[in-house]
Amino acid sequence: MSMHRAAVLPQKGGPLSVQERVTPEPGPNELLIEVMAVALNPVDHHQRDFGLPPVPVYPAVIGSDVSGIVVKTGSNASLPGTTKPLVAGDRVIAFASSFYQSGSPDYGAFQKYVLAQPEGVIPLPAGLSFEEGAVFPLAVLTALTAWTTIGIPLNTRYAPEDRQAVLIWGGASSVGTLAIQSARTLGFTRVYATASPKHHEYLKRLGAHAVFDYKAVDVVKQIVDECQKDGVKLETAHCVVNGSLQPTLDVLKETKRHGVVAKVAHSPLLPPDHPNLDGTEIKFNYPIMDPTERDKHMYECFHDWLQDGLQSGSVVPSPSPQIEGGGLEGLNLALDKLRAGVSGTKIVVPI
Ligand SMILES: NC(=O)c1ccc[n+]([C@@H]2O[C@H](COP(=O)([O-])OP(=O)(O)OC[C@H]3O[C@@H](n4cnc5c(N)ncnc54)[C@H](OP(=O)(O)O)[C@@H]3O)[C@@H](O)[C@H]2O)c1
Incomplete structure (x- = not known):
């Protein structure tokens, strides 16, 4: 023994x-x-x-x-x-x-x-x-499960003409950096993130198009303005860190189109009295518990996304x-x- x-x-x-x-x-x-x-x-x-x-x-x-x-x-x-x-x-x-x-x-x-x-x-x-x-491991699993939680399969590849944008609130976190890297794989036309200014250049190197200081009093307006300037549809978000849901909803309120359901994945525990926004689905990024579904999902996260991304150089440790x-x-x-x-x-x- x-x-x-x-x-x-x-x-x-x-x-x-x-x-x-x-x-x-x-x-x-x-x-x-x-x-x-x-x-x-x-x-x-x-x-x-x-x-x-x-x-x-x-x-x-x-x-x-x-x-x-x-x-x-x-x-x-x-x-x-x-x-x-x-x-x-x-x-x-x-x-x-x-x-x-x-x-x-x-x-x-x-x-x-x-x-x-x-x-x-x-x-x-x-x-x-x-x-x-x-x-990588838990952060990759969490960042990628967030997409499937809100109905975005991992083989999604948006085309530039789709003009799809995504907001990742908490981009400098471990999960946030991998949310940014995976958002680029999915083909979002614009990847927006929030972080302290000292991380902005780093997050752009990982694939964010624009990064905003979450402590700025007008951060919501800055993101909305950027989105309008870029002419993209911002109706998808990942709240990676605590305290990110309200400002994310404040952004979506201005950017989401009437009649389109906006989708928000929330990685920290979602309190029962969390804020809401009309026409917006907010889902806790919950681990997949069905074993067959989970094995398939883990294979897609680790073998299809991480292994292939490391081999091609499109994914780096972050x-x-x-x-x-x-x-x-x-x-x-x-x-x-x-x-x-x-x-x-x-x-x-x-x-
Ligand atoms: N649902 C799940 O299955 C699951 C799995 C794993 C993790 N999680 C949860 O996901 C969250 C993130 O985990 P993690 O390991 O990635 O965290 P982490 O790396 O420890 O997060 C630290 C980062 O959070 C950023 N941050 C803190 N408050 C912020 C705010 N208000 N706005 C923007 N950025 C902010 C900081 O950014 P700056 O340095 O730029 O200030 C810091 O770099 C945690 O709540 C964790 O419990 C959930």
């Missing part, structure tokens, strides 16, 4: 505690991965500190974003349509989360060896470090990793730093 080290969440309220765990064998449709770096997401400190979203099993292993090396593959872990199946020794990017595995700690990222399903595992390109690769030391023992402090707030960076911990 092999053992490995894990940052275990022993009970609700944390903190994480480094312990030995039995290293699992991969099931037929699974890969065992040696974890080289993990990236942190707000959900990780919410789960550590408050057990929310609910942690079904304690002791738990939380986390979701991994880069590492394939150690073993299950007997049936190569996916149909995959040109080169992953084998032991391959460097990979992996979505590794116990969230879809009834909380089983074998699937949580914050440990040295983790199980993952092949739909969420892709090769890490030779030109990228483990730290760069780790920034935002830049902020590397924190300490390995598994350093995760509590790194999570505290994320909880205190980041600006245009993704906290990554080499393991």
Whole structure:
């Protein structure tokens, strides 16, 4: 029986505690991965500190974003349509989360060896470090699920004559940067985002056409004016950060055409008393729970979009990793730093 080290969440309220765990064998449709770096997401400190979203099993292993090396593959872990199946020794990017595995700690990222399903595992390109690769998984899944949540399939390719625009409120966040990159793939004629001025040039390099300072008192007017100047239809938005729904609706009120239903995806929890706008659908960006639908969606997110985009160079790691030391023992402090707030960076911990 092999053992490995894990940052275990022993009970609700944390903190994480480094312990030995039995290293699992991969099931037929699974890969065992040696974890080289993990990236942190707000959900990780919410789960550590408050057990929310609910942690079904304690002791738990939380986390979701991994880069590492394939150690073993299950007997049936190569996916149909995959040109080169992953084998032991391959460097990979992996979505590794116990969230879809009834909380089983074998699937949580914050440990040295983790199980993952092949739909969420892709090769890490030779030109990228483990730290760069780790920034993607949950942010990619969230940014891309937002589109399907509001009825925009991932194979959508708007044509320039469609004049479709999109507003991403919170463009410098981890999810926001990947919302911008994926909006370009979908073919939006104009991608508008909000962020602090120090990030504007960076977000334009990622694909935003115009970026607005969300702290400007007239930010809503600035966006509406830009939209009118560009002659585009702005009826689609992704509210990535807390506090973004009201100003987004204020923009849409001016830009949406009469009789057209505007669509807004909302990534933070949507409070029951949230603001509304006539003729506008606001949907919480909810993870897909049906396993068959989810596997297909994960394949489209990771293999069709991320892997292809990395290969062609149309997708780059974003935002830049902020590397924190300490390995598994350093995760509590790194999570505290994320909880205190980041600006245009993704906290990554080499393991
Ligand atoms: N529904 C889901 O399945 C799901 C999954 C993952 C994450 N989420 C949620 O999605 C949200 C984003 O997560 P994340 O990891 O991407 O966050 P993050 O990277 O930690 O977000 C930090 C960024 O938020 C920006 N920001 C904060 N307030 C803003 C405002 N009022 N307007 C514009 N930008 C603002 C800051 O921009 P500046 O630096 O420019 O100031 C900062 O760069 C979180 O609420 C998270 O819980 C939901």
